[in-house]
Amino acid sequence: MGMGKRIWAHRSRARVMALLLAAAASAPAWAREGVEVGERSVFADMFSADQIEQQATLQYQQTLKTAADHRALAPVDNAQVRRLRAIAQKIIPLAGEWNERARQWKWEVNLIGSNQINAFCMPGGKIVFYTGILKTLELSDDEVAMVMGHEIAHALREHARERMGKNTVTTGAARIGGALLSGWLGIDPRLTDTVAQQGANLLTLKFGREDESEADLVGMELAARAGFDPRAGVSLWQKMGAANKGAPPQWLSTHPSGDTRIAEIEANLPKVMPLYERARQAKAADKTP
Numbered sequence: 001m002g003m004g005k006r007i008w009a010h011r012s013r014a015r016v017m018a019l020l021l022a023a024a025a026s027a028p029a030w031a032r033e034g035v036e037v038g039e040r041s042v043f044a045d046m047f048s049a050d051q052i053e054q055q056a057t058l059q060y061q062q063t064l065k066t067a068a069d070h071r072a073l074a075p076v077d078n079a080q081v082r083r084l085r086a087i088a089q090k091i092i093p094l095a096g097e098w099n100e101r102a103r104q105w106k107w108e109v110n111l112i113g114s115n116q117i118n119a120f121c122m123p124g125g126k127i128v129f130y131t132g133i134l135k136t137l138e139l140s141d142d143e144v145a146m147v148m149g150h151e152i153a154h155a156l157r158e159h160a161r162e163r164m165g166k167n168t169v170t171t172g173a174a175r176i177g178g179a180l181l182s183g184w185l186g187i188d189p190r191l192t193d194t195v196a197q198q199g200a201n202l203l204t205l206k207f208g209r210e211d212e213s214e215a216d217l218v219g220m221e222l223a224a225r226a227g228f229d230p231r232a233g234v235s236l237w238q239k240m241g242a243a244n245k246g247a248p249p250q251w252l253s254t255h256p257s258g259d260t261r262i263a264e265i266e267a268n269l270p271k272v273m274p275l276y277e278r279a280r281q282a283k284a285a286d287k288t289p
């Protein structure tokens with residue numbers, strides 16, 4: 001390559017870069033309605049979403065099988081299963097905006113008969129509610145939508161994937177990344193690293209405060225856009241707090257309740273109430289003959 005050509009290439013690259021920067025500056029990153037959350041964590045990139053979703057599917061199937069073996073898996077015609085699936089059907093179409101992959105997920109919603117006050121959504125859109133959370137807290141549809149939105153938000157924001165990456169880094173296990181991953185995914189039975197075992201159980205994964213806050217915000221936006229009253233987030237956490245005074249609910253062991261949480265939800269209501277009002281008006285207009 002001659003000198004002149006090289007300089008041209010260099011200038012051309014600089015020009016493209018300048019154009020990109022200008023484009024980025026003219027389109028504000030948060031020019032959207034609704035809640036604001038931080039950038040996706042770099043830790044999430046340590047493991048592939050594909051593998052984690054496959055692992056989650058296996059664990060989900062195992063959970064359903066165990067429940068079925070104990071005659072604790074609610075049948076499809078169960079009224080509460082229908083109710084949960086109807087609520088999920090309104091939220092799921094909105095998930096793609098937060099995670100492109102979610103448009104291809106094979107979503108599942110099931111109910112397990114157990115007094116546990118618990119619910120989860122695994123990576124890949126695999127949702128379970130326990131009868132305990134519905135019965136003990138006497139959840140309204142709006143409150144169910146808040147729990148569901150919160151759990152779906154964890155999956156959409158890939159908090160499990162991020163947590164696995166973080167665990168790997170903090171334990172210095174990244175050096176054996178490949179082997180550790182196969183251990184987590186149950187491929188290599190010889191691997192008995194405790195971290196690997198922690199990572200393997202996507203059901204008992206405990207998220208950090210930041211992830212919890214993010215799931216609250218994204219969850220309440222999803223629920224609001226789906227036509228559920230986001231103010232139910234406040235009553236939900238009040239109920240959780242009250243239930244905690246008896247036997248501590250399972251959900252609270254991974255989801256610490258408290259005034260800070262409720263205050264943050266309240267502070268964000270003005271961002272999502274207009275979305276809820278609009279969804280409600282659209283529904284009302286639909287019903288008008």
Ligand SMILES: [Zn+2]
Pocket residue numbers: 150154207211212215254255
């Ligand atoms: Zn959570």
